[in-house]
Amino acid sequence: PKWKWEKITMDFVSGLPRTPSRYDSICVIVDRLTKSAHFLPMKKTDSIKKLAQLYLKEIVCRHGVPVSIISNRDSLFTSRFWKTLQEALRTQLNLSIAYHLETDGQSKRTTQTLEDILRACVIDFGISWDRHLPLVEFSYNNSYHVSIKATPFEALYG
Template structure:
């Protein structure tokens, strides 16, 4: 995981374990997602411990960390920690390709999964996060055409199969048309394009090149926004940008 983005889902009902928020982490290349239960009053040090326990321990230290300007991510402790780890911080509301697009879409998916899985156990939603995380990572992502799990590990996870019985009239066999040729895992990623490079920092602010302006709109408060397609990024990562950020 070279480029990773962070965001919080807040405003959730407290669970019996005291969680009322989720730290959402997503890898830009594979789209691998992690849904980590936490609470809105968690200190920066606690958030750092969660990041080390769930991300760094499994995938190593990322080269770039993308986030909004949440006080936890702008604190002196967080900045010094990332500096010691050699991780670049990209914190800006103008980082639209990831923060406003990729991470926000994943947040919406997590919220939809929670509503579907926990409608009868609202006080235990945190217990459902591991299986929801697995379900997301084992589903084909529209932007890559692969599952995040496969792009991250080069293989599909094992999933249990319920034994078939004669009563079901289903045979434990596959039709030949469903079979696919074997591919050596070492050749799967040959020629695969890496993600676009992180932004260029200009006066400590990330900057990106605009490929085209697709549309514009005026908000209720009068502010004008433009729909931007970013050069080098997937068309699905277009985002609305305030006129003041242009």
């Protein structure tokens, strides 16, 4: 990637304890250049329309329309609605091949880091992990990444 938020990856962390707000999943969206990420709480039963609304609000409105998205083959990412939306935005969709690091390694590493942070804080967070997700995102984006020799926040904002 040459530009920030030009190429992104998307994945889900699922199987989390259900919060009082009924969230049980997190949509993980990562910029491939700066490694900056957004962690969006979701419900496993959320529709593609809900994902699209979150995506437009949290990604497109903040960072612009990406040129490409790498994602796994989750049914939300392979739906006709999602494909049509991305086609209208002129965003290329690339569906990863399972366990193929060149296509889905970025999001898998970030997802693993997110899971490690949540696991380390589960005693303090309890079932209200969703209320603390913005601080988890802040912590991740302000942690040094060897691959970019900076924090994602520094890479994104200077």
